Amino acid sequence: MKYPTLDEWIDNVKSLPNNKASGPSGISYEMLKNLNKDNQSFLHAFICVCMDLNDIPDEWKKATIYPIPKPKPFFANLTNTRPITLLETPRKAFISLLNRRLSRILKNNNVLKGNQFAALPGNSTFEPIRMINEIIQDAKENNNELWLLSQDLEKAYDRVNIFMLEKAIERIKIPPNFIKIISSLFKNRQNQVITAYGLTDPYDVLIGIDQGKVISPLLWCIYYDPLLCEIEQRKLGYTLEAPKIALNKFYGEDTSEETEKLTISSSAYMDDTQWLAPSQNNLEKILEIADSFYKLNDIQVNKEKSELLVRYKQGRYRPKLKPHEPVTLRFGSDLIFIIPVSPRSSIRILGVYFDERNTFQSTIKRINDEINELRHKYARKKITDKHMIYIFNSVIIPRIEYWSQVKIYNIKNIGDNQDQAKITNVLIQINDASVLGKITHLRLKNIQHKEWLPSSLLAILPEKIVKKYRNNFLIASLNLLKNHNISLINNSSHDWLIPGGQISLLQVLEDAYFQHLFFFKKYRILFLEQILSDDGLLLSTNEIRDKFNIPTILALKWYRKIITALNTNKEILSSINRIYNTNYTNCPITTQQFSRESEADRIRKNYTSKPILLNTDNYPNYYVGTPKKNIDFNTNSFTLEHYNIDSISNNNKLEISRCQGCNNTTSTYTPLRPRRNQVQESFCNIECNISNTSILYMNQCTTATRDKHRLIPVDLNSHLHQVINSTSSVINIPTIRNTSISIINQTHNIDKQLLQHFENNSKLEALHIIQQHLKDEDTLSFYTDGSLINANTQAASMTAGFIRVSDANLITHSFTTTIENWPSSLRAELFAILLSLIVSPYGCRVDINTDSQNSINIIQRIYNNPTFSIRDYFRLPNNNIVINNIITIVKGKNLTLRFNKIKAHNNNYFNERIDQECKLAHHDSTPALVLKQQYFDNIQFISQWGSIPIERKLRKFITESSNIKNYLSFLHLPQNYKYKDVVDWDVTLWILCNNGEKAETNFEQHRKMIFKYKLLSEQLAVLEKTKRQYYDIYQDSNCPLCAEEKETFTHVWLCPYQTEAFSQSYNNFKNALIFGILNITTEVSAQQLSDQFDLLLYTKNFHASNITFIDIIKGFVPTTLVEWLQKYTTATQRRNLLIKAFDKLNEDSLELWKSRCEAFASIERMCGITQYMKNSISYNTKYKEPFNSYYNINSFLDSSSFNIEYIEYINLLIRFNVAYIDLFTFNVP
Missing domain, CATH: 3.30.420.10 (Ribonuclease H-like superfamily/Ribonuclease H)
Structure with a gap:
C-alpha cells in the first residue's frame, strides 16, 4: 500500500468539515487545518508509520459516547437515544484518507455488485427511491403481482462481527496490510459515555463498528454485499420486461426471445433494505437466504416490525379498495403474522411514502399537514417577512422537495421549485449508468412497445401518452421538459429507433393513430413505407390484406384517414418524394387495371358485387360505373353501366346512383320485369376502352341507401390523379428507393x-x-x-x-x-x-x-x-x-x-x-x-x-426561465402593462429589495417592506377590496372621506380630501432629489433643477399610458428620471439619492394612508361596526371589484405575445447573455 504524498495528506486535511465535535483530547479539525507545513509534515510522517505498522496508537482507540435523544420521552431507556462516537480527529483524518482511497477503487471498478446505494461517491437515496417507484409503477401498468418487504435491522453497526468483516473485505481482494489497519481500528477499544454527571468509567468494546467513523458506512456496505449479491444471482426478484418491436414478425409468431429483461430482488441503503419478489413463494425463498446470513453474522432483525406491500394481479373489473387479508410469511425458520399495507395506506421507505396504487395520497397528506402545522404554529407569532422567507426556503421547500421527489404536483405555488428540481433529476435518472438507469430505460422501452411508437419517448412524447399515463412519474417528468421547450440530444446508440422506415404512421395520423393502436400492433404495422409499393404508391386495401394476412371481415378504418392526411400534409408527401425519388402532388394510390386477370381474381375471392370502374377515355371527362356481364377481353372495348356521382363526402366516401341517360349514352338498358309499384326506367350504358379503365373499388359488397344510392369508400380525386399521371407518362423512368445514399463531399x-x-x-x-x-x-x-x-x-x-x-x-x-x-x-x-x-x-x-x-x-x-x-x-x-x-x-x-x-x-x-x-x-x-x-x-x-x-447549470437555467415567465406575468397584469418600456427595472427592483442587511431583521423593516409591496401590487385594503369579504356590511358605500366615488387604489391619492397631502408628497419627493443633486454639484441652480423636473411631466393624476406621480408612489422608477439624474450623479450617488427620496415618499404615503384609515375607523365606530361582526361574515365571492377603464385589458388576454416575448428573452439569454431586466432597463442593442 503506497504512502500518501504530503500534498495528498494536506488536501485530505483541508477537505475535513468544520464545526465538528472533537475527541477526548479536544483537538478539533480546525486545529489540524491551521497547522503550518512543518507540523503537517510531522503528522504526515506519523501517518506513514501507522501504515508501516498496520496499527494506530492506543490513545486513538479511546473514545467518548454522546447519546442523542430521539424525538420521544427518554424514560431512562438507552434505546430511546441515538448514540454517536466522538473519536480523536487525527485518527479520523487518517481514516478519511483510507476511506477516500478505498471508496474510489470500489466505485471505479464496480466492485460491490449488490444494489447498495450508500457510502460510495455519487450514491444517495436518489437511486433507491426512484428504483422502487419505477418497479411499483411497472407492476401497476402491466398488472403484475408484486411483493415488497421492508425489513428493520436493529442496531446494525453494533452487531458487526470483526472476524466476519475481515472475511468480507478479503472477498473483494483488498490487500492484507489494509485489512490489518482496518481491523486494528476496532480492536482493544475503550469507550466512555457522556452523562449529566460527567464521564462514566471506561469499558471495553468487544463487537461492532463505531457510529461516528467516516469509514463505517463503507465497511457496512462491504459486510452486507455478499447477501445482496447472492440473492440477486438467484433471480428470485421482480422482473421488468421490455419486448422489442420486430416488424419482420407477424401476428401469431413467437417473439419471446426478443424480450429484454431485468430482475431486481433487493434495494438497500445502509441497513434499510427492501426485498422485492413476484410472488409470496419467491419472497420466502429470499427471506430464507437472508435469515441464514443474519444468523451466521449475528445480525438481529426485528422480523415482526417488517412492513409488507402487496399488489395482487387484478381481473378485468377493478375491485373495491378493501384492506388485504393477513399473511403468514415464512421468514427463515420463523413464521411471522403480517398484515399487508392497505391499498388506501402506504409504506414509508427512506422518508418517502409509497402505496400499491402509486397515488401518493400519504405524501400529499403529509405535505398538507406540514403546511397546516406551520400555519397554526406561526399564525399568532410576531415574525417578520425575512423570518418566513427563511423558514420556507430553508425548511419547508426542501422537505416538500424530498417527500415529493417521485410525484409531479399541479400546484402553482410550488411549481417553480418543482420544475427546477424535477427537470434536473429526470436528466440524472435517464443518464444513470447503474441499475436505476437500466430500469428507467426498460420502463421507457416497455411503454414504447405498449404504445407501438417508432422511437423513444425521450424523442417524441405525444399528448395522448401524457394523458394516458398522467400518474406515471417518468412520463410526467418528461412532460415538464416538453412544457419548458427542453428536448434531449442523444447518442445514436440510445435513440431506440425501430428499423423499417422513415415515416411513421404516428406522423401521418397524429392523434388518430391511437384509435387504431391495437390493430397496428397486432399486425405489426408501424411505418408508412410498410403499406407503400416499391415506387411509393399507397397499396390498395386488398394488397394490404394479402401482405399482412388480415381477414376480410376486419374493416381498415384507418385507410381513408391516411389518404386524407397525405392529401393535406405536404410535408409528409415531400418525404415520400425524397425517399422514393418521385414527384407526387397528391396521395399516391395504387391503381389496378381492369383486365381479364382482375376479373379472375374477383371470382376467386367470391366477390359477388361487380367492381366499380373508372374510365378516362375523354379526360378531363371521366365515367364511373360497373361492367356489363360477359365482357370479351379479346377486344379493347366493353359496355360500362354508367353511374352519376351525386356527392363526395369529407370522409372520402363517394355517393353514386344509376344514370338514366346523358349526352354520352351509347345504349340503354330497360329491365324487363320491373318490381311491384316500380316505375319503368331506362338506364345509360357507355362504350369504353378497356385500356383506359381502372378499378376504382372492388369488394364483397357496397353500402346502399334508401334512395338506391351506393356509398363507395374511395378517394376519387387521388385515384383520378394517379391514373392520369400514370397514363400520361411518355417515358417510364424506374424509381429507385435507396435510404442510404452515399453523398460524396470533402469530409472524407x-x-x-x-x-x-x-x-x-x-x-x-x-x-x-x-x-x-x-x-x-x-x-x-x-x-x-x-x-x-x-x-x-x-x-x-x-x-x-x-x-x-x-x-x-x-x-x-x-x-x-x-x-x-x-x-x-x-x-x-x-x-x-x-x-x-x-x-x-x-x-x-x-x-x-x-x-x-x-x-x-x-x-x-x-x-x-x-x-x-x-x-x-x-x-x-x-x-x-x-x-x-x-x-x-x-x-x-x-x-x-x-x-x-x-x-x-x-x-x-x-x-x-x-x-x-x-x-x-x-x-x-x-x-x-x-x-x-x-x-x-x-x-x-x-x-x-x-x-x-x-x-x-440546468436548475439555474430553469430558475431564470421561471423568473422570465413570472416577470412577464407581472407585466401583463392590466395595471402594469404600461410600465413595460418606460421603467428602469434594475433600479426599481433594487429599491424595492433594499430592506437592510440580509441577515438582520426587525419589525420596522418588516412593516416598511410590506407597505412597499402593497403599493407596488395595489393591494392596500381600500374599500372596494374590503367589500369582497364584507359586502353585507359595506354594500354600496363610497369613499369614507369624500363619499362621492368608489374608493379604489387610484382614488386614495386623488380624493379631494387628500389633495393637500398628495401635493405635499410630490413636493417633498421633488425637493429631496433637487437638494440631493445640489449637495453633489454646484454647477446647476435649484430653479434650473426644478424646471427640469417639471418637464418630466409626472402629473398628479392617473394616465393609461404615461408615467404619473401615482406610479412613482407605487415604487416604479421611470427611465426618464434616471436619465435626468445621470447628468449630475454617478451610479452610486444616484442610487443613494433615489433611496433617500423614495424612503421619504414612502413615509409620506404611509401618513396619508394612516389618516385615511383613522377616518374609516371613526366611521365604523359611528355605524357600530365591530370586529365581531366582521368575523361572523363569510367571504363574498360574488362581488367583483370595478374594473378600471384605464387599464389595458388586452395585456393579459394576448397569450401569443406573451409566448413570443418569453422565447425572445430566452434566446437573448442564450445567445448574448442579456438578462430580461437589462433588455428594458438599458434597451440593449
Missing part, C-alpha cells in the same frame, strides 16, 4: 475525431490541416486565449484561439475562431484549450500556457476526480459540454497535460500575440466552429432549449 479527408466533436465547415478544415502537421509530435506547447467584447448586449462577440510555439521559440501554427451561444470570458478560454487539445496527437505531452487561472482550476479539479459522476456533470455551473469535451479528449488521447499560468498583459510576447489575434477574430466573417453536442461516451442524453444545448 478530415480526421474522424474532429468530425465527432465539431460541425464541418471551413474552420474545421483549417483545424484539420494543423492537426496533420502536428501528428508526429510528442511534445507540444500552446499559448491559448479567449476574448469577449460587448458583453451582455446583442452585439456580444466571443472568440478563441491558440498559437503553437516550437522548441526554438518560433510560432509554427496559429488558429482563431468565433464561438456561438452562452458568451462569457471563461467559455472563450476553455474553448481555446479545447482547440489546442483536439489537434494534439495521441500520447503527447501538452503544455498549456494561459492567463485564465479559473480555467486551470476547473479542468484540474474535474480531471483529478476519478469518481466524477453524471450528477457532478449537472452540477457544473456553466460550460459543461466544453468541459466534458476537454476531459474526454485528454483521457481518450492519453495526453499528459501541464498548465502554466501566465500573467495577463505582462509583456509576454506569445501571450500578447494570441491576445491580439483573438481580438482581430471578432471581425472574421467565416463561420464559427460549432461543437457537436451528441458526441459523449459518458453522457447519453443532453438537454437543449429549442435546438441549442443548455450549457448552464
Whole structure:
C-alpha cells in the first residue's frame, strides 16, 4: 500500500468539515487545518508509520459516547437515544484518507455488485427511491403481482462481527496490510459515555463498528454485499420486461426471445433494505437466504416490525379498495403474522411514502399537514417577512422537495421549485449508468412497445401518452421538459429507433393513430413505407390484406384517414418524394387495371358485387360505373353501366346512383320485369376502352341507401390523379428507393475525431490541416486565449484561439475562431484549450500556457476526480459540454497535460500575440466552429432549449426561465402593462429589495417592506377590496372621506380630501432629489433643477399610458428620471439619492394612508361596526371589484405575445447573455 504524498495528506486535511465535535483530547479539525507545513509534515510522517505498522496508537482507540435523544420521552431507556462516537480527529483524518482511497477503487471498478446505494461517491437515496417507484409503477401498468418487504435491522453497526468483516473485505481482494489497519481500528477499544454527571468509567468494546467513523458506512456496505449479491444471482426478484418491436414478425409468431429483461430482488441503503419478489413463494425463498446470513453474522432483525406491500394481479373489473387479508410469511425458520399495507395506506421507505396504487395520497397528506402545522404554529407569532422567507426556503421547500421527489404536483405555488428540481433529476435518472438507469430505460422501452411508437419517448412524447399515463412519474417528468421547450440530444446508440422506415404512421395520423393502436400492433404495422409499393404508391386495401394476412371481415378504418392526411400534409408527401425519388402532388394510390386477370381474381375471392370502374377515355371527362356481364377481353372495348356521382363526402366516401341517360349514352338498358309499384326506367350504358379503365373499388359488397344510392369508400380525386399521371407518362423512368445514399463531399479527408466533436465547415478544415502537421509530435506547447467584447448586449462577440510555439521559440501554427451561444470570458478560454487539445496527437505531452487561472482550476479539479459522476456533470455551473469535451479528449488521447499560468498583459510576447489575434477574430466573417453536442461516451442524453444545448447549470437555467415567465406575468397584469418600456427595472427592483442587511431583521423593516409591496401590487385594503369579504356590511358605500366615488387604489391619492397631502408628497419627493443633486454639484441652480423636473411631466393624476406621480408612489422608477439624474450623479450617488427620496415618499404615503384609515375607523365606530361582526361574515365571492377603464385589458388576454416575448428573452439569454431586466432597463442593442 503506497504512502500518501504530503500534498495528498494536506488536501485530505483541508477537505475535513468544520464545526465538528472533537475527541477526548479536544483537538478539533480546525486545529489540524491551521497547522503550518512543518507540523503537517510531522503528522504526515506519523501517518506513514501507522501504515508501516498496520496499527494506530492506543490513545486513538479511546473514545467518548454522546447519546442523542430521539424525538420521544427518554424514560431512562438507552434505546430511546441515538448514540454517536466522538473519536480523536487525527485518527479520523487518517481514516478519511483510507476511506477516500478505498471508496474510489470500489466505485471505479464496480466492485460491490449488490444494489447498495450508500457510502460510495455519487450514491444517495436518489437511486433507491426512484428504483422502487419505477418497479411499483411497472407492476401497476402491466398488472403484475408484486411483493415488497421492508425489513428493520436493529442496531446494525453494533452487531458487526470483526472476524466476519475481515472475511468480507478479503472477498473483494483488498490487500492484507489494509485489512490489518482496518481491523486494528476496532480492536482493544475503550469507550466512555457522556452523562449529566460527567464521564462514566471506561469499558471495553468487544463487537461492532463505531457510529461516528467516516469509514463505517463503507465497511457496512462491504459486510452486507455478499447477501445482496447472492440473492440477486438467484433471480428470485421482480422482473421488468421490455419486448422489442420486430416488424419482420407477424401476428401469431413467437417473439419471446426478443424480450429484454431485468430482475431486481433487493434495494438497500445502509441497513434499510427492501426485498422485492413476484410472488409470496419467491419472497420466502429470499427471506430464507437472508435469515441464514443474519444468523451466521449475528445480525438481529426485528422480523415482526417488517412492513409488507402487496399488489395482487387484478381481473378485468377493478375491485373495491378493501384492506388485504393477513399473511403468514415464512421468514427463515420463523413464521411471522403480517398484515399487508392497505391499498388506501402506504409504506414509508427512506422518508418517502409509497402505496400499491402509486397515488401518493400519504405524501400529499403529509405535505398538507406540514403546511397546516406551520400555519397554526406561526399564525399568532410576531415574525417578520425575512423570518418566513427563511423558514420556507430553508425548511419547508426542501422537505416538500424530498417527500415529493417521485410525484409531479399541479400546484402553482410550488411549481417553480418543482420544475427546477424535477427537470434536473429526470436528466440524472435517464443518464444513470447503474441499475436505476437500466430500469428507467426498460420502463421507457416497455411503454414504447405498449404504445407501438417508432422511437423513444425521450424523442417524441405525444399528448395522448401524457394523458394516458398522467400518474406515471417518468412520463410526467418528461412532460415538464416538453412544457419548458427542453428536448434531449442523444447518442445514436440510445435513440431506440425501430428499423423499417422513415415515416411513421404516428406522423401521418397524429392523434388518430391511437384509435387504431391495437390493430397496428397486432399486425405489426408501424411505418408508412410498410403499406407503400416499391415506387411509393399507397397499396390498395386488398394488397394490404394479402401482405399482412388480415381477414376480410376486419374493416381498415384507418385507410381513408391516411389518404386524407397525405392529401393535406405536404410535408409528409415531400418525404415520400425524397425517399422514393418521385414527384407526387397528391396521395399516391395504387391503381389496378381492369383486365381479364382482375376479373379472375374477383371470382376467386367470391366477390359477388361487380367492381366499380373508372374510365378516362375523354379526360378531363371521366365515367364511373360497373361492367356489363360477359365482357370479351379479346377486344379493347366493353359496355360500362354508367353511374352519376351525386356527392363526395369529407370522409372520402363517394355517393353514386344509376344514370338514366346523358349526352354520352351509347345504349340503354330497360329491365324487363320491373318490381311491384316500380316505375319503368331506362338506364345509360357507355362504350369504353378497356385500356383506359381502372378499378376504382372492388369488394364483397357496397353500402346502399334508401334512395338506391351506393356509398363507395374511395378517394376519387387521388385515384383520378394517379391514373392520369400514370397514363400520361411518355417515358417510364424506374424509381429507385435507396435510404442510404452515399453523398460524396470533402469530409472524407478530415480526421474522424474532429468530425465527432465539431460541425464541418471551413474552420474545421483549417483545424484539420494543423492537426496533420502536428501528428508526429510528442511534445507540444500552446499559448491559448479567449476574448469577449460587448458583453451582455446583442452585439456580444466571443472568440478563441491558440498559437503553437516550437522548441526554438518560433510560432509554427496559429488558429482563431468565433464561438456561438452562452458568451462569457471563461467559455472563450476553455474553448481555446479545447482547440489546442483536439489537434494534439495521441500520447503527447501538452503544455498549456494561459492567463485564465479559473480555467486551470476547473479542468484540474474535474480531471483529478476519478469518481466524477453524471450528477457532478449537472452540477457544473456553466460550460459543461466544453468541459466534458476537454476531459474526454485528454483521457481518450492519453495526453499528459501541464498548465502554466501566465500573467495577463505582462509583456509576454506569445501571450500578447494570441491576445491580439483573438481580438482581430471578432471581425472574421467565416463561420464559427460549432461543437457537436451528441458526441459523449459518458453522457447519453443532453438537454437543449429549442435546438441549442443548455450549457448552464440546468436548475439555474430553469430558475431564470421561471423568473422570465413570472416577470412577464407581472407585466401583463392590466395595471402594469404600461410600465413595460418606460421603467428602469434594475433600479426599481433594487429599491424595492433594499430592506437592510440580509441577515438582520426587525419589525420596522418588516412593516416598511410590506407597505412597499402593497403599493407596488395595489393591494392596500381600500374599500372596494374590503367589500369582497364584507359586502353585507359595506354594500354600496363610497369613499369614507369624500363619499362621492368608489374608493379604489387610484382614488386614495386623488380624493379631494387628500389633495393637500398628495401635493405635499410630490413636493417633498421633488425637493429631496433637487437638494440631493445640489449637495453633489454646484454647477446647476435649484430653479434650473426644478424646471427640469417639471418637464418630466409626472402629473398628479392617473394616465393609461404615461408615467404619473401615482406610479412613482407605487415604487416604479421611470427611465426618464434616471436619465435626468445621470447628468449630475454617478451610479452610486444616484442610487443613494433615489433611496433617500423614495424612503421619504414612502413615509409620506404611509401618513396619508394612516389618516385615511383613522377616518374609516371613526366611521365604523359611528355605524357600530365591530370586529365581531366582521368575523361572523363569510367571504363574498360574488362581488367583483370595478374594473378600471384605464387599464389595458388586452395585456393579459394576448397569450401569443406573451409566448413570443418569453422565447425572445430566452434566446437573448442564450445567445448574448442579456438578462430580461437589462433588455428594458438599458434597451440593449
